[in-house]
Amino acid sequence: xxxxxxxxxxxxxxxxxxxxxxxxxxxxxxxxxxxxxxxxxxxxxxxxxxxxxxxxxxxxxxxxxxxxxxxxxxxxxxxxxxxxxxxxxxxxxxxxxxxxxxxxxxxxxxxxxxxxxxxxxxxxxxxxxxxxxxxxxxxxxxxxxxxxxxxxxxxxxxxxxxxxxxxxxxxxxxxxxxxxxxxxxxxxxxxxxxxxxxxxxxxxxxxxxxxxxxxxxxxxxxxxxxxxxxxxxxxxxxxxxxxxxxxxxxxxxxxxxxxxxxxxxxxxxxxxxxxxxxxxxxxxxxxxxxxxxxxxxxxxxxxxxxxxxxxxxxxxxxxxxxxxxxxxxxxxxxxxxxxxxxxxxxxxxxxxxxxxxxxxxxxxxxxxxxxxxxxxxxxxxxxxxxxxxxxxxxxxxxxxxxxxxxxxxxxxxxxxxxxxxxxxxxxxxxxxxxxxxxxxxxxxxxxxxxxx
Numbered sequence: 001x002x003x004x005x006x007x008x009x010x011x012x013x014x015x016x017x018x019x020x021x022x023x024x025x026x027x028x029x030x031x032x033x034x035x036x037x038x039x040x041x042x043x044x045x046x047x048x049x050x051x052x053x054x055x056x057x058x059x060x061x062x063x064x065x066x067x068x069x070x071x072x073x074x075x076x077x078x079x080x081x082x083x084x085x086x087x088x089x090x091x092x093x094x095x096x097x098x099x100x101x102x103x104x105x106x107x108x109x110x111x112x113x114x115x116x117x118x119x120x121x122x123x124x125x126x127x128x129x130x131x132x133x134x135x136x137x138x139x140x141x142x143x144x145x146x147x148x149x150x151x152x153x154x155x156x157x158x159x160x161x162x163x164x165x166x167x168x169x170x171x172x173x174x175x176x177x178x179x180x181x182x183x184x185x186x187x188x189x190x191x192x193x194x195x196x197x198x199x200x201x202x203x204x205x206x207x208x209x210x211x212x213x214x215x216x217x218x219x220x221x222x223x224x225x226x227x228x229x230x231x232x233x234x235x236x237x238x239x240x241x242x243x244x245x246x247x248x249x250x251x252x253x254x255x256x257x258x259x260x261x262x263x264x265x266x267x268x269x270x271x272x273x274x275x276x277x278x279x280x281x282x283x284x285x286x287x288x289x290x291x292x293x294x295x296x297x298x299x300x301x302x303x304x305x306x307x308x309x310x311x312x313x314x315x316x317x318x319x320x321x322x323x324x325x326x327x328x329x330x331x332x333x334x335x336x337x338x339x340x341x342x343x344x345x346x347x348x349x350x351x352x353x354x355x356x357x358x359x360x361x362x363x364x365x366x367x368x369x370x371x372x373x374x375x376x377x378x379x380x381x382x383x384x385x386x387x388x389x390x391x392x393x394x395x396x397x398x399x400x401x402x403x404x405x406x407x408x409x410x411x412x413x414x415x416x417x418x419x420x421x422x423x424x425x426x427x428x429x430x431x432x433x434x435x436x437x438x439x440x441x442x443x444x445x446x447x448x449x450x451x452x
Contacts, residue, residue, distance in 0.1 A: 003036050013105040024038070043084070044083075106138070123214065351421070371402070378398040382422040
């Protein structure tokens with residue numbers, strides 16, 4: 001048997017930064033002279049020391065060794081009950097080594113620091129700060145932040161007014177300071193304030209800072225307004241001294257030129273009117289002496305000049321065989337397309353004809369066309385004459401919703417030249433959800449019966 005050890009106390013209490021002693025009686029229980037090493041095992045080994053830590057004992061001899069526990073003032077050593085073991089190792093009989101156990105109670109200590117970052121901040125409407133709080137103690141700390149302004153010129157906003165910090169941790173709490181009254185212009189005004197940091201509802205730490213309130217108007221605004229005013233005055237002066245006289249002189253010269261041209265035109269017109277009056281007088285004398293034959297011829301010439309093409313005063317049209325078409329009945333009809341969307345932007349057109357078809361032995365005169373695309377379809381629309389594809393005009397559907405044409409010279413459709421509307425549908429947006437296009441064309445004109 002190697003050694004025996006006995007602790008004077010199995011439970012100790014110590015304040016951080018101080019130490020406590022624990023005497024240990026070590027006895028050589030063997031039959032030979034032996035050397036014993038004394039050390040501390042457990043969490044407290046880093047801040048415990050045995051004095052002496054090595055002893056030589058004769059058989060049956062005892063010695064008292066002092067073990068001191070000295071926890072540092074650090075957050076790394078939490079306030080808690082820390083178990084320890086004092087180990088006595090025999091050099092001659094390692095199997096006879098012993099360990100005596102106990103606990104040391106580390107007392108709590110508080111070490112909280114705080115500061116406002118930055119210490120000075122500027123702003124016209126508000127300034128942004130952060131309250132930095134560090135818990136350097138060895139136990140969790142309950143923190144409450146209370147910003148105050150001795151002059152009551154500021155109001156404050158805190159991201160969180162209360163927090164709990166673990167040992168060895170820090171927190172940054174955002175804070176905004178706003179002045180109660182603002183000013184447009186003037187010198188910056190400092191507003192010192194402080195933040196009370198209440199720890200565990202007992203201790204208070206004061207962190208001080210200053211908000212510098214600036215004017216609302218930017219410093220560059222007044223010089224800019226002065227520069228703009230000077231520029232405006234320069235422009236007005238330039239206009240009245242240079243530009244306006246130049247414009248007036250040019251206008252007067254143009255008016256004089258136009259007046260001269262008008263005077264020349266008026267003089268020419270007056271001369272032509274005088275010659276026309278003379279010719280009228282001569283014609284009147286000729287009519288008075290020429291008899292009724294000349295008058296009849298004149299009337300016949302006037303009658304011959306009264307005819308016209310389609311859309312003229314007489315409302316006549318000429319067919320392909322030279323026949324003059326006149327009279328007839330008014331007609332109007334509508335051709336509505338219903339065609340699917342072409343795949344991959346194909347160029348295929350689908351044709352739609354007048355229904356009912358144009359009667360036989362008639363000629364159709366079209367004077368008005370109204371194009372309608374109410375659903376905003378896209379693609380192409382053609383109006384053509386005859387099955388041979390005589391395209392009269394072609395228009396993109398995306399270019400109109402409602403569009404009308406009125407012809408002075410009517411469009412003529414013979415019985416063997418039916419009126420067709422062809423549509424190439426690319427896409428539809430606002431129409432019925434059927435994947436098809438629905439444009440329509442309304443036609444107005446006259447339907448004339450052909451005479452053999």
